[in-house]
């Protein structure tokens with residue numbers, strides 16, 4: 170346990186150094202902090218959240234981006250399997266007329282994490298306590314006339330402590346034994362080539378490879394190759410249509426033959442209906458079939474529609490109405506939501522929101538915020554979370570927070 | 576005009592896929608890239624560490640690691656997982 174704490178604190182120092190470095194460099198930063206009390210079916214819970222975003226253009230074609238989130242509670246909160254969680258990403262992007270290169274690093278830190286059976290195929294009866302995950306990636310893309318090529322490589326390493334269990338017959342209890350931390354590696358790589366057939370139509374091919382470096386790693390190895398077509402067209406100054414079709418042939422030893430050929434298609438129509446009123450409707454479908462293309466099976470699909478209206482009485486565009494719906498019956502992932510924010514006087518804003526996931530929960534939230542223009546905002550917030558089935562106790566979140574822009 | 580013809584073809588193809596599809600037999604969760612902002616909430620709750628981030632910072636589900644528990648669907652603030 171002491172080892173876990175020391176590795177966490179080293180990583181926190183690194184994180185704090187990165188935050189300070191970014192704060193001192195960046196031109197447009199925001200830093201948000203929130204303190205929330207949650208009342209659910211157990212003891213009241215305290216939650217602290219912090220969120221920092223920073224972007225800096227070192228040169229017009231060289232951009233540095235940093236963002237970090239930290240959330241900590243004094244006990245396990247709802248379905249989250251850790252008390253402390255932090256996620257940070259740092260990326261640097263270099264753009265030239267013919268070439269774009271980007272390198273990024275993302276780290277996730279967990280504190281007081283629950284033991285989870287992370288690799289069910291690999292390790293029946295063995296759980297892992299996650300300490301940290303480091304992900305680094307590199308991508309290159311190049312465009313020459315109508316040809317476009319790109320390639321990427323991603324490496325991520327999870328630092329976790331395996332936990333094994335021994336049953337003690339004498340005391341009739343299960344004793345858990347926590348082992349030394351180990352690194353579990355995953356690699357993802359791919360390359361794409363595409364040709365601009367028409368100004369609105371592009372077609373291409375791609376390959377993907379992913380593998381894991383630990384016991385029974387073959388279970389997590391996936392190879393894929395495919396063809397794709399993308400359409401993007403501006404019908405008039407208010408309407409844009411986008412579409413894609415992707416065929417992927419993939420192989421993984423745990424995938425059934427019927428799901429080997431993945432067919433993904435999607436259409437999205439974006440339209441400005443009135444000044445300040447934007448909308449879109451999209452449809453996405455994922456299907457699969459075996460090598461002989463005998464029968465087509467549905468994996469998942471969704472239709473989504475959304476509108477957003479900015480009230481003209483607020484020149485800062487902070488008064489808006491947003492409403493949307495997503496129907497996804499196949500995977501029981503439908504969602505309906507709406508949110509409205511309006512200036513009620515001077516710099517005082519009120520926000521109300523509602524989100525309903527028919528199979529999971531309904532959520533109501535309210536927020537009262539005071540803006541210090543150009544400097545930041547202070548606010549009070551309330552959220553009610555009603556999980557389904559209804560016999561589970563509701564959660565109430567009450568808190569305050571501030572955002573600073575600098 | 577030609578773009579519209581292509582769009583109609585795409586719509587037709589999508590409709591064919593919908594009509595031809597048998598009932599959903601292979602559960603797989605997918606992330607709608609246009610709705611994902613890379614906030615990390617899904618990977619925070621994922622019990623299989625099955626979510627990573629592509630080079631644009633968008634979440635991707637590693638299907639070889641996913642146990643189809645749907646926990647990520649519940650926490651995504653943008654309802655981007657279906």
Ligand code: SF4
Nearest residue numbers: 611612614615617651
């Ligand atoms: S929770 Fe949703 S928006 Fe956030 S990274 Fe995951 S898929 Fe993207």
Ligand code: SF4
Nearest residue numbers: 621641642644645647
């Ligand atoms: S369905 Fe479950 S295992 Fe799969 S990505 Fe979502 S949270 Fe992880």
